[in-house]
Amino acid sequence: QYGWRTHYVSDEPGANSRLDELQAAILRVKLRHLDAANARRTEIAARYDAALAGSAVRPPVRREGATHVFHQYVIRVRDRAAVQAAFRARGIGTGIHYPVPVHAQPAYAGRVALGPGRCRRSETAAREVLSLPIHPELTEVQIEQVEAALRSVLHGQPAGDDGMRHG
Incomplete structure (x- = not known):
């Protein structure tokens, strides 16, 4: 899948082209609910934003x-492993998407003339990113659990270095 032998590590260039006719038919029905699903995720994100305030x-x-x-x-958090463990202890799953930067993928060895330390922002992001649960089917109780974890675990936790200006 996607040129992977190991999850998130591409040994060769690949593609995400898994939309067959059956999936297309299902998505055609689901498309009717897309706006509501997007609105729900946006609503949940606003609640997470508020929990991160301060x-x-x-x-x-x-x-x-x-x-x-x-x-x-x-x-993005500097001590991702500790934050992830604290969320796990509260029964909250998290994810790490894209833990290997493109320039470090075996599939691109010899194609990208960059070695370790040459894409510092990408490498830092790969160490710091943490995805929180966010999907339209989250229950009120689940959202409240994530909000509580954000408040108790992340207040006092140093931020990651995203290299972006905020404000």
């Missing part, structure tokens, strides 16, 4: 003139 950890960046629908809600 902490050093910033919510995901929004771009002016663009609408974010929060396919993922990704924060």
